[in-house]
Amino acid sequence: MHYRSPGRIIFQTFNYTFFTLFSISILVPFINALAISLSSYSAIIQNKVSLWPVEFQLDSYIKLAGNYTFLRSAANTVVLTIVQTILSVILSLSAAYAISHKFFKGKKIAMTYILITMFFSGGLIPSYLLVNSLGINNTYWAIILPGLVSPFYIIVYKNVMDQLHKEILESAEIDGAGEFSLLFKIVLPLVLPMTMAFVIFSAVAYWNEWFSVLLYIKDKSMWTLQYQLRGILAFARLEDTTVNPPGEQIIHPDNLKMAALMLTTLPIICIYPFLQKYFIHGQFVGAVKG
Numbered sequence: 001m002h003y004r005s006p007g008r009i010i011f012q013t014f015n016y017t018f019f020t021l022f023s024i025s026i027l028v029p030f031i032n033a034l035a036i037s038l039s040s041y042s043a044i045i046q047n048k049v050s051l052w053p054v055e056f057q058l059d060s061y062i063k064l065a066g067n068y069t070f071l072r073s074a075a076n077t078v079v080l081t082i083v084q085t086i087l088s089v090i091l092s093l094s095a096a097y098a099i100s101h102k103f104f105k106g107k108k109i110a111m112t113y114i115l116i117t118m119f120f121s122g123g124l125i126p127s128y129l130l131v132n133s134l135g136i137n138n139t140y141w142a143i144i145l146p147g148l149v150s151p152f153y154i155i156v157y158k159n160v161m162d163q164l165h166k167e168i169l170e171s172a173e174i175d176g177a178g179e180f181s182l183l184f185k186i187v188l189p190l191v192l193p194m195t196m197a198f199v200i201f202s203a204v205a206y207w208n209e210w211f212s213v214l215l216y217i218k219d220k221s222m223w224t225l226q227y228q229l230r231g232i233l234a235f236a237r238l239e240d241t242t243v244n245p246p247g248e249q250i251i252h253p254d255n256l257k258m259a260a261l262m263l264t265t266l267p268i269i270c271i272y273p274f275l276q277k278y279f280i281h282g283q284f285v286g287a288v289k290g
Contacts, residue, residue: 037061037258044252059251060259069220070228074263077207077225084144085202089195091149096157097183102166111155118151124215131216142216143209143224153198160191200275207268225264232260 004012031051036044040055048054064070099110122130127146136142164187172186188195210226217223 033258033261036254037262039255041252041255044254060255061263063251063256064259064263069223070225070260072221073223073225073228076222077209080140080143080209080224081203081206084148084206085199087144088148088150088153088202089198092153092198093157093188093191093195094183095149096154096161097187099154100158100161111158114151114154118155128215137216138218138222140222143212146212150198150202156194156198157191160194161187164190196275200272203271204268229260229264233257 028051032049035049035051035053037060038053038056038058039049040057043049043054098104099107104110121127131137131142131146134141136145168190169182169186172182177186208226209224210230213222213224213227217227
């Protein structure tokens with residue numbers, strides 16, 4: 001039998017109770033938002049909706065699915081998230097591999113430079129002036145390039161690579177493996193859990209990106225989903241579409257807001273469970289030293 005002290009029992013009871021209440025505090029607003037998005041105009045007006053849809057309808061989702069600007073922003077977000085995530089992870093991995101290489105000179109200088117950029121930045125105005133001077137304003141590059149390389153990723157990757165057994169790399173070199181083969185066929189599989197954790201971090205961050213669009217993008221066809229959601233939540237309307245035209249079912253503004261919120265949130269929530277095991281493993285890999 002496994003003995004548990006009274007203090008341990010009290011701690012576990014408090015721990016389970018706290019996290020149960022915390023989970024409920026997160027789930028209840030989300031479920032309420034989903035119920036509102038699926039309820040009718042009259043049910044929302046009469047404040048009948050709580051945790052279950054009243055007078056079930058999909059008019060708000062149909063309205064969003066038929067809006068070109070919303071669909072284009074969703075496509076932009078998917079493509080930009082994939083491109084930025086892949087580039088960010090590959091560049092950070094390559095930089096860390098180069099710095100941790102046995103023949104790389106000036107490691108301390110390089111790491112000091114990276115640490116400085118991690119804690120200090122030029123600020124918003126210099127960043128805006130730099131983007132304008134590069135001539136990439138109102139282009140996808142204005143969203144992709146700023147902040148593409150993460151100093152945090154590089155530092156963690158380097159620390160993990162420093163702990164790898166050098167004999168594995170040396171034996172691969174003897175067999176004729178080049179630097180790219182060493183990086184992508186030897187090192188990458190060894191740091192795959194950490195890489196998947198960074199993929200999750202980057203994907204969530206880029207999926208929620210809207211501030212760069214506010215600063216640099218004027219063309220509506222280049223908007224991201226989160227920026228479109230910002231407009232819907234602020235003004236309760238869709239671009240290039242009349243929400244309640246004559247002769248159609250009336251859609252409550254809250255109904256449209258919650259439907260847009262669900263469509264922008266659910267994709268990343270559905271993907272996360274498939275990557276969670278890599279995320280947890282990656283945390284352990286990054287935490288263990290020795």
